[in-house]
Amino acid sequence: MPFSPNHLAELNLLSQFPSTSTQEGIKVHEHSAAPETVQAAQALFSKGLISQKDGGYLTPLGCEAVELTQKLQSLLSGE
DSSP states (O other): OOOOHHHHHHHHHHTTSOSSOTTOOEEOOTTTSOHHHHHHHHHHHHTTSEEETTEEEEOHHHHHHHHHHHHHHHHHHTO
């Protein structure tokens, strides 16, 4: 099953979260962010991966998702 454009947007947004600290988050500004990024943030919030619908902090599940995303990215890039 290929990744959908929505899933790719979610993966790209997850990759922007700092992976070294749960005390650092991001903010997705609805008026200036790309629509797919705003949708991705809302989807990640609905799935329980981030703390706010416009970013916030990673939840414990979100931390795991970022770790897996980084591993996949590393595997695909051959690093």
